[in-house]
Amino acid sequence: MTDLATQITDLRRPRLLVRAARHGISGYRRSRDLQRIAGQAQSASPLAVVESLLLQEEQAEQTRLAHDGTYSVNKHIELLIALMAETRNLPIATRSEGRTGWRPTVV
Numbered sequence: 001m002t003d004l005a006t007q008i009t010d011l012r013r014p015r016l017l018v019r020a021a022r023h024g025i026s027g028y029r030r031s032r033d034l035q036r037i038a039g040q041a042q043s044a045s046p047l048a049v050v051e052s053l054l055l056q057e058e059q060a061e062q063t064r065l066a067h068d069g070t071y072s073v074n075k076h077i078e079l080l081i082a083l084m085a086e087t088r089n090l091p092i093a094t095r096s097e098g099r100t101g102w103r104p105t106v107v
Contacts, residue, residue, distance in 0.1 A: 030086075049089075050083065
């Protein structure tokens, strides 16, 4: 299994999703949004939160790619916003090459 930093840096998502998430990141508040978006307690470790968000986001991506009627673009963008914001809370050693924040690559 690949390490967390590789999973984060290898993430590729459509331009529209990434741009929407970038615009929404300034409004993200861990204390208010984490429980609603990820089902995680605010006291959860950043590493556990990011791992959970990666899993949930991958499930949303698979639903999107399958053209499933249950896909929610709003939920997918919220997951990307939370993932971007929570990645900033990771210890430096976990981040890829000392990057302070993560942004998914646009495909």
